[in-house]
Amino acid sequence: MKLMFISPITDENFEEKSRQESLKYVSTGTEIEVRRVPYGTASIEGAMDEALAQPGIIKVGMDAQTEGFDGIFVSCMGDPGVNALREAVDIPVVGPCRTTMLYCADIAARFSVLTVTDGVIPIIETIAHELGVAGKLASCKAINIPVLELVDLDRTVNALFKLAIEAIEKYDAEVLMLGCTGMIGVDISLRNQLLNAGYDIPVLYPVPISIRYLETLVKNKLSQSRMTYVKPLDKDRSIFNMLNR
Amino acid sequence: MKLMFISPITDENFEEKSRQESLKYVSTGTEIEVRRVPYGTASIEGAMDEALAQPGIIKVGMDAQTEGFDGIFVSCMGDPGVNALREAVDIPVVGPCRTTMLYCADIAARFSVLTVTDGVIPIIETIAHELGVAGKLASCKAINIPVLELVDLDRTVNALFKLAIEAIEKYDAEVLMLGCTGMIGVDISLRNQLLNAGYDIPVLYPVPISIRYLETLVKNKLSQSRMTYVKPLDKDRSIFNMLNR
């Protein structure tokens, strides 16, 4: 099995870190390739960034199918381009936001999302509605640290801890999901800090579980339904000519 | 008051027809300018088309604010780029799908959307969820005539009539909305055909009522909430360099 891991922002560090991390997440026998979008935005922190990232994500995803990949993962919590790619290709396409919400819906009564900036919140809330689990979304709040500053792990974990306490005490969350794929390596420390504070609550980092979920789809020859994600009609799409010239 | 009417597809006929029609929809004293996206797709019939249309819509919308326009209307029933533009600009931005759904929710117990192609259905359903009126959406079904073929009015009205009957009899719709801004000039004939068939049911063509709605926002100095649609952070957005070079 050969999976495409799309790094949907033009930042090179994120691509490189994703490359190192992704290898840890796959099963024996699965190959995974990380590929950065050729055009887009430096980071994704709202609907405008998402809109600008999507042409690049579609380009990489369509190439992936042509090159024989078996499944596609788009590494951003707004799931940008996932619906578009699900139309464009036949292989399964997975986004971390919707996938992780499903795990949360299963293992607890209510979940909260801890994300980066306020601009991302309505995107994540809409995904909860689209997916059908909005009734279990206790809250979605932001630490308001931009994506590219998450590398300061101490600051990030401290801010997440405060938000987690609010999610539990004000909003009755019973499981937490990290709301940015850039929040690498903080789930364990956050979980432990919460345990010390008296809260035995799971903290889900979306990337590894989403990739396993994608592997399961591929392994079982499943893909998104063609009745929901209809094959695009042939037509002139001039923007691609301009971007790929 | 000066409104920008964005024609979000690269097809020139739609731009021209919109130019003629839009003049009829505004109040005395309102100026309206129709402007076509500089890049995108020939028509919008699914999530991929929408994704590819958005950069152009954002470009035109941001220019509109810079040029002193007072409000923006995006003429496509998937409301492409509306959320992105609501972040990018301070003036009100209106999409026909969400606006018309609100009229429907007010004047009847349940509404159905009659749209062009199956690819548009999940987009419209998600807007209903995002807007919060999904509980009143009786059904959303397609005539499966591509946007650029809607000009054959007889074929279009006949197909819409069949779908309308299904919406009423199978799904209990009590008001109908046309699900494509390209369905120009068919609402009256459809309503009359239905009256002849014994159904006194309103049929809403989204464009004129959405533009009046936009006028109301402007007139009352209202705009989308900045607490929902957060101002985008400064960052590198390379795709614009490539598109606008």
Place this chain on the structure above:
Amino acid sequence: MKLMFISPITDENFEEKSRQESLKYVSTGTEIEVRRVPYGTASIEGAMDEALAQPGIIKVGMDAQTEGFDGIFVSCMGDPGVNALREAVDIPVVGPCRTTMLYCADIAARFSVLTVTDGVIPIIETIAHELGVAGKLASCKAINIPVLELVDLDRTVNALFKLAIEAIEKYDAEVLMLGCTGMIGVDISLRNQLLNAGYDIPVLYPVPISIRYLETLVKNKLSQSRMTYVKPLDKDRSIFNMLNR
């Protein structure tokens, strides 16, 4: 176009103030007449008041159609008599509560209603359910100042400000709507006070936007659906004989 503005309480000051204000809200060419109910209650602050106001509202509304008016607006946030009138007449009938909720649902993720007294709250919540947007209603709370005391603008704005802060901080509101048509001339000051407190949140005063909304229906020859609001059967309705003797 000639609109009927029904002042649904027997208080004369409200009628007079509505007369002055309503002129500012209509488009060029629209005539608007304010008419007070001939019988009812001094103000409307609960379900009992509403029930007692309705016969008068129905009377005025039916007269309006007979006299050739093109649309009817009932100026009370419980939308009293709106459903009854929608059955009784063919011209469009609009209530400020449901109309304003729709604007709120469009321009933000969640809205709160700031109303006069606790007795009004379940009425407004039920309208949210009937309209289908209850999922976006963050909260509906009262300042507990009776309608006829709202004229003390300072006291009113201060009480609204406190409630607004609670709506934002406790209930996550992202847009606010004033929950009494008697709250005239406070929306701007409330919005500014909130801005000073760090919250950039729209505040909607229902009357002007509802009247524009009604104008749009009339202009586009739209009315409530006859499939939802069925024409009343002929029968003896003795109460009218007693009231109008």
Place this chain on the structure above:
Amino acid sequence: MKLMFISPITDENFEEKSRQESLKYVSTGTEIEVRRVPYGTASIEGAMDEALAQPGIIKVGMDAQTEGFDGIFVSCMGDPGVNALREAVDIPVVGPCRTTMLYCADIAARFSVLTVTDGVIPIIETIAHELGVAGKLASCKAINIPVLELVDLDRTVNALFKLAIEAIEKYDAEVLMLGCTGMIGVDISLRNQLLNAGYDIPVLYPVPISIRYLETLVKNKLSQSRMTYVKPLDKDRSIFNMLNR
């Protein structure tokens, strides 16, 4: 225990029949008095009729409390005046629509309402929303026989049978409730006809179970919550002067 049974229409036959029937529904030791409204409409078949019936219902209900009654039942499936009376008096007030919906919600997965005329449908649907059980309402449809013609039992049962089959086969109802208190003496025959057709489905006639429900509230010293149904403020309510002169 002394209960007031309000006959909310001015028709005398309905009052008389209710008087005979109501005696069968109460427990040993319960007194029940049927009292007709002094003004209103000949029957209730929509929102306008309801609005016109409410002043009379409020009058009778307030008198009941003054005269020492322990509880009030309003015998109409639109529950007219119930919310108003719940504010006006301290003793419990019960409506058959909401009460019977609760029984239905308990004993089956989904229920359908079979009512008289189309005008009643949105009223019943709104009660389902207000009550919180709209998710279990499979359908609400009308036989379109006016209230005062229900006395033709054969015609009524036949029409109900057809509607019941539709409720079961098209809408997946698993329990049925009769949607008019005037449908006296048809529940058993309808249930048997359905059994013969192969459907073992309960049919609920609302009046007896609602009166028992009211007895239970009285017996347990329970009433509607004052936090929801707030005591009306003192004020001029001129309509009562006109009606009761």
Place this chain on the structure above:
Amino acid sequence: MKLMFISPITDENFEEKSRQESLKYVSTGTEIEVRRVPYGTASIEGAMDEALAQPGIIKVGMDAQTEGFDGIFVSCMGDPGVNALREAVDIPVVGPCRTTMLYCADIAARFSVLTVTDGVIPIIETIAHELGVAGKLASCKAINIPVLELVDLDRTVNALFKLAIEAIEKYDAEVLMLGCTGMIGVDISLRNQLLNAGYDIPVLYPVPISIRYLETLVKNKLSQSRMTYVKPLDKDRSIFNMLNR
């Protein structure tokens, strides 16, 4: 009428107290027998306890039908065995949680449940969803006093009072229901303490109203729908051989 009151735990004190109390709850002419399960758990405080209590509840319930009882009440707020028994017998089976939720849904806009231990919370929340009234459940929280320690009435009422204040002030509850059938004799004192604190809010103790509700079903020859609760097929059920040897 002869009702079976199932005491679903093996504790003898609860059986004895139920025997004394139950006599107060029935109408003249109703006989009620309290019977303890022959096997199970000492108390029920979570899903595991519930699972282990169910075989005994089913045994007692099936015996009740054989012995000619007319209805069955299972005295535990998780309604354990209610769905199973509704399949197994033809006579009506009632659980206090779902029944009391219905009363709450009727008499107020939002209700809160005050229960014993955290383990019961998801069970009660799921019943609210199954019943269809989850939208009116403001909160369900626990005093975290185990069932068998509730006999310390002062401690119990104090803990309930604190939780009630939270339900009202944090969650906007407008009626309260006690979430354990073992909370005998505390509803009045809790209601009075709340009145003294300024909150006029009904407090429902589930047992008496549920038994009256069961009487109503029996009296009106109603039972759970066979379309929802299907008669079990014949098959080997070896566990009964082992338990009843």
Place this chain on the structure above:
Amino acid sequence: MKLMFISPITDENFEEKSRQESLKYVSTGTEIEVRRVPYGTASIEGAMDEALAQPGIIKVGMDAQTEGFDGIFVSCMGDPGVNALREAVDIPVVGPCRTTMLYCADIAARFSVLTVTDGVIPIIETIAHELGVAGKLASCKAINIPVLELVDLDRTVNALFKLAIEAIEKYDAEVLMLGCTGMIGVDISLRNQLLNAGYDIPVLYPVPISIRYLETLVKNKLSQSRMTYVKPLDKDRSIFNMLNR
């Protein structure tokens, strides 16, 4: 990793077939052991069977944790004992119904469940509510072939095909899930029959994807939240003494 596959019925054939099949579903390096309940029922086709199966499931599950297993799968579509075991053990416990519903919610707009007998339907519908995805459940219907007769594959597939067509055409399903773990080896033929009939719709057989899902939880050291599934208190649970003597 060592997984326990609980065969929750006393039928030996199902255990044996599960043993053969389960080996195909796990990743390299995962051991899986199938163990049959020591007491229960021959098959599970309703709430009563489920209740009687649970003590055995709890017994096997608790033993599994003691013996050092890393995760537990309960192979029945009613997910019997899953909530109880999630309290009783610390290792993750997975049920096929809720897990498969999550896959369905992700890959399509609406899903239908095709199950064995009518008795199972309310159980599956309640799981959809508990899980939070009921809004995406288009329908749940039964072929009414008892579990132990599913081995007649032709009859089973034909019945499923009819039900699938109904799910698609009447209920607008866009993905199908098989509603019984005993429906082994029919998903591919059903999918192909549907393709031939013009419907390109995924068909999910729950067992393999649920086991992969369990592997993912174990691999990522995740388990059900202790805030939702509270550890049972110590107490006398006499039923176990009787069953295990």
